[in-house]
Amino acid sequence: MADTKNKNKHDGKRKRDQREDVNRKDDGVGGSKDNKQQQQQQQQQQQGTAQPLPDKFQSHREYCALWAPLLLNEMRAQLLSDSISDIPHWRNKPDQRPVRVMLQPRKKDLESTSDGLGIVVKEVVGEYKDRMFMANDIVVLVEEESILWDATKGTMNGRNNSQKQQTQSSISEAFQCGIVGHIEYTRRSIEGLVITVSRSLWTQIGSREMTLLKIGSNITSLREFTALCRMDRLPLAEYILCNKMNVSQTNDNKDISTSTSATVDNDKYNNLDPSLKEKQAKKRILESMGGASALGKGFADYARHKFNLSQLEAVSASAAEYGNGGFTLIKGPPGTGKTTTLCALLNALHIRQMNQYFGEVKVLAESYNAVVGKRATLSLSDAAKKRPRILVCAPSNAAVDNIILKIMEDGFVDGNGMRYNPSIVRIGSGQSASVKDVCLEDKVESYLSESLDVTKLENTIEGLKGECRRIHSDITKLRQRMNVMKNAAPYPLSKDWEIRIDEETADCAPRVYFVNHKDKTTTYEVPPPPEPGERHFPARAMPEYKAFVSRVVKMVERYNNITSKIDRYSLCRNAAATAAASGGSSGAHSHAINNVRIQLETYILDSVHIVMTTLGTAGNRALEAANKFEVVVIDEAAQSVEPSTLAGLQLGSSHAILVGDPQQLPATIFSMSGRDTKYDRSLFARLEEAGHAVHMLDTQYRMHPAISDFPRRIFYDGRLVDGPNVKHPEYGNPLKMSVFKKFPAFQPFTVLDLESSEERGGTSLANSAEAQLALHVFNNLKSGTNGLSTKSRVAVITPYAQQAALLRRTFSSSLGGDYERFVEVNTVDAFQGREANIVIFSCVRAAGSKGIGFLSDVRRMNVALTRAKNFLFVIARCSSIMVNPYWRDLVEHARETDAIIPVPFSGSRQSTFSFPDLSTLKAVPARGKRLINEKERLTGVENGETKQSVIELMGLKLEIPPTKRPNR
Known part of the structure; x- marks a missing residue:
């Protein structure tokens, strides 16, 4: 199941850079730059949508009326972007080249009055007859292939002047560029392909030979539009409109320890030792989740030791709000353990739902009629419907795979503190081969492959049915024992007595006997009733009775799993029988297999506990046919537009958990009006801006404090604190001390001030001097640390696709084609969510008073500055980037x-630039009072002296008196 909207981030960045050109084109292919009528049409289409979307909506009608035009405009812009981005590559890819075809209207559509007209490909002129088209593919039809190339340039050179003069009507004008068609059904060859086009446009053309080209697919956009139209049916609809909202004091930027200490005396609480204060806060959080009774002592102990206060509070909120309805928002700034926290809350939700399921099965186990009567089979099937149902979505395949790999690596922890692996399945193939074992398609194909041997299949089904009969018989016997124990005494027994089953009579007519633990005697006689005030227990509290219940619960789970397998194998058997009855007809066999595949997908999705998918595939056929989910969890929720999030929410119940960080990059959009209208704003961001409570993870474990200092203050209002690992003096060693020793001016955060200028290519930018300096920094670090830096993870990132391409060429030319073994080069957008020990950031822009364009997005700035663990080198022209207030602050x-080091250089764009040895460079001294940098904090050295300071080493505070530095 292809996720057509989830492009890789590098392509998304390239397409975003082309938005200005793309949005000057008309629907489908393109048009004349000076076409005033066309521009007026665009303005009319967007009329009423230029105003930004509100934070809150009054009704479902208002919500859909405001969102629908924006979604359609974005759909159109994305198709245009796909077309223009891919046209230069069509001639090099035979499976994507334009095809000459003969077209003819479908006869049954000729008498219709609707605007949609089906046209059929009657003949393919030339090659590529066997090309496959999928349902919801979008194609364009033009007279000549040259028109496609001209359209990408905004011209109509493919038509002569006389033809241009004859063009008067808007319809004829549209055909000058081509018409767009929609594929309704999948077909494996072009001949016979049915394309739906506008009747009014087709009447201007008539049947003729034309060039056909696939330009994309709108399946994801259709799913989003469908979800938008169904919004009023969502259990979460009132929360989406913000008519209902969860508002708490955590939304007022209050410290988490304050919110958790509300129930105790503030003075007493504030005077506690910090470690004791945190211990008490965690205890209260776990109690709010139900404590050991709800999640088990083992999980409670695990959570108490594994997670910090803010992580535990986020897990607690997710579990506590489950069942109450509404949204839980969890903000995960860089390096705060967002994925770890997400997996922990999935663990907690799974335990809660499993406990509910086992509670239902326990009631069933104690109900005699439900287990041994006529309703036995039906009751066991009903119990299966109570199993956990959790849907996890994310905007990209990489994000989905990341969660799956984390769960596969760490597993879940049960109520006894033991590891277990939850039942999960992934829709789509994913990017990582490691997730293949949980992919839905592979599971389905495994079942279908077994249908090839009908005899073996029949034997498998009969064997499973026999096992079900044995389980049912065992459940009946256990239930009889439980019933005898419940009726053994007319009253509860004193604490000294226990009821047990006589195993010698268990298989025929179960009989009980009584054990007196005080006297160490046994009897078949019913003991006397307990004395007044004496502790007593009913039969259900007896150890043997509890053991019987536990065995029945496990048998019911086993029974349900086997019946699910029988259903799946029966489908495969029926498909094989249908194929055999067809007399070898390939068409009948293919049709039968496709039907079985759909049903198998639904069966599997209904049987597993956790389903993973991208938002783009959340509205697919199998998921819509499956049972609804109890809770929907959306990771990277701030990176998806609201209609995309709706596609995931329509599959759930009344509770959703959104995990993300609106302070980082939003979704990539293609319409020029998207930002003005706030179309690019996520549901997470809108709910937060509307006042919804947000649970923020407040401790980062990635960045050296010198790197995290600026992002903490500028992007997170000072609420982000450094973890104990990054504050430890040894963090980053031996790399850190090796760099400090060789390059005295370098700090964990360093700005390399380069007086260079950028070059424009198309809509993207590049800077040759910065690219060569980035290579120079890498080579200097490599030689200066004796190769230690190359053993660490190094990344070179930039906001611009053209600069990323230039950097790759620069590194490849110097280091060879395998340079990626030592360093990764990528765009900032593509590197979001990842980290490296050393990050070299090439800003590119040096536009002075003209502005810094793409670089000015504060969210992109946040991502760029928070990827590094030990060293961040920012290459920029300081005098130019300071036109932006955020970059001026930096x-x-x-x-x-x-931390600013001027870098002199010689050379020009046409030649190789020369830079000095970086170990010889010096930083620009600060004006006024000078702050102590990182190396001075560790060594106490400043201007030839060591000043008196207190440092912390291995938990001990050491005072260093001032001394003169000896001469070298």
């Missing part, structure tokens, strides 16, 4: 910490 921050 430069001033660097000045205050002696």
Whole structure:
């Protein structure tokens, strides 16, 4: 199941850079730049949608009326972007080349009054007859292939002047560029392909030979539009409109320890030792989740030791709000363990749902009629419907795979503190081969492959049925024992007595006997009733009775799993029988297999506990046919537009958990009006702006404090704190000390000030000097640390696709084609969610008073500055990027910490640039009072002296008196 909207981030960035050109084109292919009528049409289409979307909506009608035009506009812009981005590559890819075809209207559509007209490909002129088209593919039809190339340039050179002069009507004008068609049904060859086009446009053309080209697919957009139209049916509809909202004091930027201490005396609480304070806060959080009674002592102990306070509070909120309805918002700034927390909340939700399921099965186990009567089979099937149902979505395949790999690596922890692997399945193939074992398609194909041997299949089914009969018989026997125990005494027994089953009579007519633990005697006589005030227990509290119930619960689970397998194998058997009855007809066999495949997908989705998928495939046929989910969890929720999130929410119940960070990059959009209308704003961001409570993970474990200092203050209002690992003096060693020793001016955060200029290519930018300096920094670090830096993870990132391409060429030319073994080069957008020990960030822009364009997005700035663990080198022209207030603050921050190093160079764009040895460079001293940098904090050295300071080493505070530094 292809996820057509989830492109890789590099392509998404390239397409975003082309938006200005793309949105000057008309629907389908393109048009004349000076076409005033066309521009007026675009303005009319967008009229009423230029206003930004509100934070809250009054009704479902208002919600759909405001969103629908924006969604359609984005759908159109994305198709245009796909077309223009891919046209230069069509001639090099035979399976994507334009095809000459003969077209003819479908006869049954000729008398219709609707605007949609089906046209049929009657003949293919030339090659590529066997090309496959999928349902919901979008194609374009033009007279000549040259029109396609001209359209990407905004011209109509493919038509002569006389033809242009004859063009007067808007319809004829549209055909000058081509008409767009929609594929209704999948077909494995072009001949016979049915394309739906506009009747009014087709009447201007008539049947003729034309060039056909696939330009994309709108299946994901259709799913989003369907979800938008169904929004009023969602259990979460009132929460989406913000008519209902969960507002708490965590939304007021209050410290989490304050919110968790509300029930105790503030003075007493504030005077506690920090470790004891945290211990008490965690205890209260776990109690709010139901404590050991709800999640088990083993999981409670695991959670108490594994997670920090903010992580535990987020898990608690997700579990506590489950069943109450509404949204739980969890904000995960860089390095705060967002994926770890997400897996933990899935673990907690799974335990809660499993406990509910086992509670239902326990009631069933104690109900005699439900287990041994006529309703036995039906009751066991009903119990299966109570199993956990959790849907996990994310915008990209990489994000989905990341969660699956984390669960596969760490597993879940049960109520006894033991590891277990939950039942999961992934829709779609994913990007990682490691997730293949849980892919839905592979599971389905495994069943279908067994249908090839009908005899073996029949034997398998009969064997499973026999096992079901044995389980049913065992359940009946256990239930009889339980019933005898419940009726053994007319009253509860004192604490000294226990009821047991006589195993010698268990298989025929179960009989009980009584054990007196105080006297160490046994008897078949019913003991006397307990004395007044004496502790007593009913039969259900007896150890043997509990053991019987536990065995029945496991047998019911086993029974349900086997019946699910029988259903699946029966489908395969029926498909094989249908194929045999067809007399070898390939068409009948293919049709039967496809039907079975759909049913198998639904059966599997209904039987597993956790389903993983991208938002783009959340509305597919199998998921819509499956049972609804108890809770929907959406990761990277701030990176998806709201209609995309709706596609996932329509599959769930009344509770959804959104995990993400609106302070990082949003979804990639293609319509120019998207930002003005707030179309690019996620549901997470809108709910937060509307006042919804947000649970923020507040401790980062990635960045050295010198790197995290600026993002903490600028992007997270000072609420993000450093974890104990990054504050430890040894964090980053031996790499850190090796770099400090060789390059005295370098700090964990360093700005390399380069007086260079950028070059424009198309709509993207590049800077040759910065690219060569990035290589120079890498080579200097490699030689200066004796190769230690190359053993660490190094990344070179930039906002611009053209600069990323230039950097790849630069590194490949110097280091060879296998340079990626030592360093990764990518765009900022593509590197979101990842980290490296050393990050070299090429800003590119040096536009002075003209502005810094793409670089000015503060969310992109946040991502770029928070990828590094030990060293972040920012290459920029400081005087130019300071036109933006955020970048000006960064430069001033660097000045205050002696982190700006001017880099002299010689050369020009046409030649190779030369740079000095970086170990010889010096930082620009700060104006006024000078701050102590990282190396001075560790060594106490400043301007030839060591100043008196207190450092912490291995938990001990050491005071260093001031001394003169000895001469070298």
